[in-house]
Amino acid sequence: MKREVVAMLLAGGQGSRLKSLTYDIAKPALPFGGKYRIIDFPLSNCTNSGIQTVGVLTQYQPHRLHHYIGLGTPWDLDQRNGGVTMLPPFAEVRGMRWYEGTANAIYQNIAYLNRYDPELVLVLSGDHIYKMNYQLMIDHHKDNGADVTISVIEVPWEEASRFGIMNTDESFVVREFVEKPEVPESNLASMGVYVFNWQKLKQYLQQDNENSESTHDFGKDVIPLMLEDGAKMVAYPYKGYWKDVGTVDSYWEANMDLLDSTQGLNLHDDAWRIYSSNPQLPPQTVTKTGEIKESLANEGCVIGGSVKRSVLFQSVRISEGAELSECVVMSNVQVGKGAQLHRVIVPPGFHVPDGFRIEKAQEEVMLLTEQQIEEWEGSVS
Amino acid sequence: MNVMAVVDAGVDLAGLEDLTLYRTEASIPFAGRYRLVDFVLSNLVNSEVKAIGIFPSHPLGSLLDHIGKGKSWDLDRKKDGLFFLPPMERNRSRYSVGNFGAIAEHEDFFARSSQSYVAVTNCFTICQLDYSDMLASHLRSGADITEAVKGGQKLRTYLLSKELMMKLLRDFKEKKILSVEDLVRMKKTEYHYSEYEYTGYVGVIDSVQSYFRESMALLDEQRWGTLFLPERPIMTKVKDEPPTQYLADAEVTESFLANGSTVEGAVSCSIIGRAVKIGSGSRLEHCIIMQKSEIAESCKLSYVIADKDVVIGPGVELHGTAEHPIVLRKGQHIMKEEKR
Numbered sequence: 001m002k003r004e005v006v007a008m009l010l011a012g013g014q015g016s017r018l019k020s021l022t023y024d025i026a027k028p029a030l031p032f033g034g035k036y037r038i039i040d041f042p043l044s045n046c047t048n049s050g051i052q053t054v055g056v057l058t059q060y061q062p063h064r065l066h067h068y069i070g071l072g073t074p075w076d077l078d079q080r081n082g083g084v085t086m087l088p089p090f091a092e093v094r095g096m097r098w099y100e101g102t103a104n105a106i107y108q109n110i111a112y113l114n115r116y117d118p119e120l121v122l123v124l125s126g127d128h129i130y131k132m133n134y135q136l137m138i139d140h141h142k143d144n145g146a147d148v149t150i151s152v153i154e155v156p157w158e159e160a161s162r163f164g165i166m167n168t169d170e171s172f173v174v175r176e177f178v179e180k181p182e183v184p185e186s187n188l189a190s191m192g193v194y195v196f197n198w199q200k201l202k203q204y205l206q207q208d209n210e211n212s213e214s215t216h217d218f219g220k221d222v223i224p225l226m227l228e229d230g231a232k233m234v235a236y237p238y239k240g241y242w243k244d245v246g247t248v249d250s251y252w253e254a255n256m257d258l259l260d261s262t263q264g265l266n267l268h269d270d271a272w273r274i275y276s277s278n279p280q281l282p283p284q285t286v287t288k289t290g291e292i293k294e295s296l297a298n299e300g301c302v303i304g305g306s307v308k309r310s311v312l313f314q315s316v317r318i319s320e321g322a323e324l325s326e327c328v329v330m331s332n333v334q335v336g337k338g339a340q341l342h343r344v345i346v347p348p349g350f351h352v353p354d355g356f357r358i359e360k361a362q363e364e365v366m367l368l369t370e371q372q373i374e375e376w377e378g379s380v381s
Numbered sequence: 382m383n384v385m386a387v388v389d390a391g392v393d394l395a396g397l398e399d400l401t402l403y404r405t406e407a408s409i410p411f412a413g414r415y416r417l418v419d420f421v422l423s424n425l426v427n428s429e430v431k432a433i434g435i436f437p438s439h440p441l442g443s444l445l446d447h448i449g450k451g452k453s454w455d456l457d458r459k460k461d462g463l464f465f466l467p468p469m470e471r472n473r474s475r476y477s478v479g480n481f482g483a484i485a486e487h488e489d490f491f492a493r494s495s496q497s498y499v500a501v502t503n504c505f506t507i508c509q510l511d512y513s514d515m516l517a518s519h520l521r522s523g524a525d526i527t528e529a530v531k532g533g534q535k536l537r538t539y540l541l542s543k544e545l546m547m548k549l550l551r552d553f554k555e556k557k558i559l560s561v562e563d564l565v566r567m568k569k570t571e572y573h574y575s576e577y578e579y580t581g582y583v584g585v586i587d588s589v590q591s592y593f594r595e596s597m598a599l600l601d602e603q604r605w606g607t608l609f610l611p612e613r614p615i616m617t618k619v620k621d622e623p624p625t626q627y628l629a630d631a632e633v634t635e636s637f638l639a640n641g642s643t644v645e646g647a648v649s650c651s652i653i654g655r656a657v658k659i660g661s662g663s664r665l666e667h668c669i670i671m672q673k674s675e676i677a678e679s680c681k682l683s684y685v686i687a688d689k690d691v692v693i694g695p696g697v698e699l700h701g702t703a704e705h706p707i708v709l710r711k712g713q714h715i716m717k718e719e720k721r
Contacts (some may be wrong), residue, residue: 034624105389283413296624
């Protein structure tokens with residue numbers, strides 16, 4: 001059955017700079033914002049943009065992600081025609097092949113795309129927190145008669161050298177794409193969201209596949225190849241909240257952004273819901289000894305201590321006398337009596353012992369490890 | 382399990398009128414994020430009862446919207462699952478549980494289900510009943526009908542064989558029996574009865590007073606712990622609300638809150654439903670605020686039950702009592718000049 005647009009969501013990344021947070025789950029499956037996982041954002045954007053055929057490409061630690069997405073029901077993507085399809089690497093007659101780069105992952109799923117005979121392919125990544133109407137970008141693509149449209153966001157000039165930067169003319173036609181330029185010529189950063197004319201893309205993917213020098217990556221190989229070849233590439237300027245949660249610090253920052261209802265992402269927008277799987281848990285409880293301000297808390301939490309500027313995932317228990325500030329506390333964590341945590345990310349299921357404190361520079365963001373808890377227990381016993 | 386269920390969601394409870402103007406008692410919101418029917422459905426599902434018929438009364442809209450095809454309880458099945466069986470005769474009064482007239486209209490529900498026993502239950506008795514344990518007790522006693530009780534308190538929940546149920550559905554008119562409950566309460570009887578002694582949480586919601594009392598009783602951590610058992614979760618319709626947001630001036634204590642709410646004011650000893658807004662400088666004590674209600678700035682409320690979609694303007698003060706909480710009906714708007 002034909003589909004005008006098919007989305008391909010790249011969800012195979014490890015996110016190694018997130019350290020222990022992604023040791024056993026893929027980065028797109030990383031919990032975020034008290035109840036979500038990162039992949040909820042692009043998937044909800046697809047649903048809210050009316051895109052109902054989505055291939056999810058997985059590779060690194062895929063099981064949790066496959067189980068989480070299931071039939072796609074939470075995002076209304078359990079559809080007879082299309083819907084969500086998980087696309088892990090697979091074996092075929094010519095042997096087994098891992099995905100060797102983002103472009104190669106799409107190349108290996110040409111058969112999946114051909115089944116829908118799309119006009120356009122929307123390539124997304126499972127690494128970013130944002131709300132975006134892809135339909136507006138697709139309209140922009142069509143209005144400009146582009147072969148490829150790349151969504152860009154203005155980043156502060158001093159940070160531009162951390163991003164893939166688009167150098168464009170006044171009408172946003174891309175002249176040049178530079179990955180992490182030392183001296184940036186523009187501050188338009190690629191958001192990793194692409195719209196391709198499928199027939200054009202297929203042709204370049206095949207060409208790229210034959211090039212043994214290529215790393216088969218969109219940013220490094222396919223986009224430069226298309227530019228060189230004179231394909232029409234247009235930048236789509238996006239305005240709004242967008243955050244790459246690639247490091248422990250940026251993960252923490254993005255969570256803190258949610259506490260500021262004016263700057264961060266509005267999660268209360270009925271017209272653009274972020275869908276997620278909803279565990280069946282009782283309401284959150286604040287007890288007689290509890291206190292919570294400037295924070296987000298999910299269902300199943302029991303708050304008996306003091307919580308300030310923090311994000312609590314489901315079923316977190318904060319005991320009496322514990323004090324938390326600027327923390328991200330993931331699901332099923334128990335914080336013991338009188339424990340003190342400031343700017344700490346507590347991974348899922350951790351038991352923080354009574355009276356726990358940690359020596360660190362005040363303002364440094366720390367990802368708590370089992371080892372630190374063991375060391376602390378050793379030092380007090 | 383070899384039990385199918387008749388959930389009577391149409392018993393008339395005169396004391397709950399303020400909360401049942403637009404819904405049956407089965408869909409009255411309770412404990413922040415639930416409806417009364419969620420508890421009985423979850424009990425049945427947690428007991429592995431797989432064929433469940435809901436026999437509601439009018440108005441049906443709210444309950445139908447909440448339950449749908451039973452997806453949230455994993456009851457959208459090809460074999461068995463959830464059956465919504467509304468009455469064809471609209472004006473039948475139903476004052477006891479398991480009304481034969483209403484059930485007999487859907488007799489084919491029994492014919493197409495393969496289970497040998499029928500549980501007959503209601504929505505207004507909140508508990509954590511294990512129906513497989515009740516069945517074991519029923520089989521041990523060899524009784525015709527078993528009723529669940531807790532220390533003399535009747536849970537108005539029954540277990541009988543399907544064969545007997547079918548027979549009763551044939552004979553009830555002639556014998557002038559109204560319901561399963563009516564049959565069990567009759568002094569002269571040809572049947573053998575037994576009681577199943579249940580020991581867990583029980584809360585009966587049959588008036589605004591008992592609604593308020595049972596809601597507030599859940600603020601006690603121990604009592605809460607007997608209703609919300611991790612191994613027997615209470616399931617409800619999924620809403621996709623974001624986590625609850627507490628702003629800088631929020632002061633919340635001894636309360637429970639569902640997702641999607643935004644709290645700027647002070648809340649104590651209260652129950653806050655989904656997507657409620659509480660403005661800055663407002664102070665709530667002993668209140669139950671249901672889904673999507675909005676309380677503006679500088680309000681003072683105590684002993685108030687605000688049904689869904691209630692809007693309270695800035696500076697409003699409303700004070701009820703524990704015995705007579707003020708009930709604001711669904712969608713009601715209250716502005717300052719209307720001070721009570």
